[in-house]
Amino acid sequence: MTTETPRWLTSSYSDNGGACVEVATNLAASHGTVPVRDSKNPAGPVLGLTTEAFSTFVTGVKSGDLGTA
Numbered sequence: 461m462t463t464e465t466p467r468w469l470t471s472s473y474s475d476n477g478g479a480c481v482e483v484a485t486n487l488a489a490s491h492g493t494v495p496v497r498d499s500k501n502p503a504g505p506v507l508g509l510t511t512e513a514f515s516t517f518v519t520g521v522k523s524g525d526l527g528t529a
Contacts (some may be wrong), residue, residue, distance in 0.1 A: 466495050468502070483514075 466484030482502070484495045494514040496507045503506045509517070 470499055
């Protein structure tokens with residue numbers, strides 16, 4: 461059973477002075493989306509990524525394929 465309420469998680473690697481995001485992966489199976497928000501502004505906007513887009517993003521981060529600005 462999956463709850464309809466997002467359970468927000470912050471990466472253990474996010475101890476960098478507050479510049480991090482939170483994700484709620486518990487909605488992936490039931491809704492096909494992974495909500496993402498700014499951890500410094502939990503009442504602010506939420507970006508709903510498809511599970512495919514989120515997976516592609518995570519793969520890119522892990523492989524180092526995302527360029528830096």
